[in-house]
Amino acid sequence: MRLFFSFTSPFARKVRICLRELGLAGTVDEILINPWTDEKLRAINPLAKVPTLVSNDGQVIFESGVICDFLDEEARSHGKIDRRLFPIAGPSRWRALQLQALADGIMTATGRLFADQQRPENERSDFVMNRQADAVTAGLAALNDQIDILNADLPGIGEISVASALEYLAFRWPDEKQFPLPANLAAWRETIGQRPAMVETRFYLPK
Structure with a gap:
């Protein structure tokens, strides 16, 4: 497979965290790409966005939640791991998917807000920027309300998504003054951030 x-x-x-948590990292060729300029990506994904996965049979899969779900099934079918990142059914499944949706929304709002802040002042929209900032702030409050169900020792898709979102905030605003985390959520981020899958996939700016 190629990612x-x-x-x-x-x-x-x-997705890269999921690969490692599922024991699949060695089966996937991870290809670093600039989605804004590399036309090879649009040739396989009409949206030209990362992540994009090409399976062993040539199927192209995009959107991170879909890819992670596919990898979860792939790991199970090949006996790579006993646990699931996506619960099969029932309340636990909907909780996991809702956590993923909340974290994904925080990541989207973070990315848009950061991009807008890089624009010249006369090209920014205060309304749009405030809306994105409000989404991040409210999202963090919602996560903090659910801190008791966040498992840092055996993370599923919900926790993996939340961890990625929290570290993305710290990556974009390292001083963390714009969106300070509640103490419990910051401690949780610190704990899950020590997992090998997190350490091996740290954010960094290309040189």
Whole structure:
């Protein structure tokens, strides 16, 4: 399999964390790419976005949640791991998917807000920027309300998504003054951040 990714994409990082948690890292060729300029990506994904996965049979899969779900099934079918990142059914499944949706929304809002802040002042929209900032702030509050269900020792897709979102905030605003984390959420991020899958996939700017 081939995974097209960039080091600054939180969604690509989420997939790369899942690869390692599932024991599949050695089965996937991780290809660093610039999705803004490399036309090879658009040739296989009409949206030209990372992450994009090409399976062994040539199937092209994109959108991080879909890719992670596919990898979860792939790991199970090849006996790579006993646990699932995606619960099969019932309340636990919906909790996991809702956590993923919340974390993905935080990552989207973070990315858009950061991009807008890089624009010249006369090209920014205060309304749009405030809306994105409000989404991040409210999202963090919602995560903090659920801190008791976040498992840092055996993370599923919800926790992996949350970890990627929290570290993406710290990557974009290293002083963490714009979006300070509640103490419990910061401690949780510190704990899960020590997992090998997190350490091996850290964000960094291309040189």
